[in-house]
Amino acid sequence: MDNITEQEQREFLIKLAHAKMPFGKYEGCYLIDLPEYYVVWYYNKGFPKGLLGRQLQLVYELKLNGLENIVRNIKAGFPKP
Numbered sequence: 001m002d003n004i005t006e007q008e009q010r011e012f013l014i015k016l017a018h019a020k021m022p023f024g025k026y027e028g029c030y031l032i033d034l035p036e037y038y039v040v041w042y043y044n045k046g047f048p049k050g051l052l053g054r055q056l057q058l059v060y061e062l063k064l065n066g067l068e069n070i071v072r073n074i075k076a077g078f079p080k081p
Contacts, residue, residue: 016055017075031055032071036063 004012019031026034039060047053047060062068 012054012058013071013074016058017071019052019055022052030075031059032062032068032075034059039063 016031021027021029021031021034026038039056042048042056043060047056059068059071062071
């Protein structure tokens with residue numbers, strides 16, 4: 001998330017809070033609620049390109065550091081964009 005404004009960071013986090021997995025075994029699951037092993041699998045395999053990949057990469061970092069509640073609190077407090 002380098003070279004982006006604070007406002008863009010906020011918007012990215014709000015979108016992440018409402019983002020759902022678009023395919024696969026966990027289709028429809030909020031990205032932040034994906035099992036840790038699944039996100040680690042993507043980390044090892046390589047994240048997809050584009051927005052989904054950037055979101056999954058951030059989810060990985062949040063889970064790695066025990067910070068998932070940041071996104072869960074945003075999801076609870078902000079309406080879907």
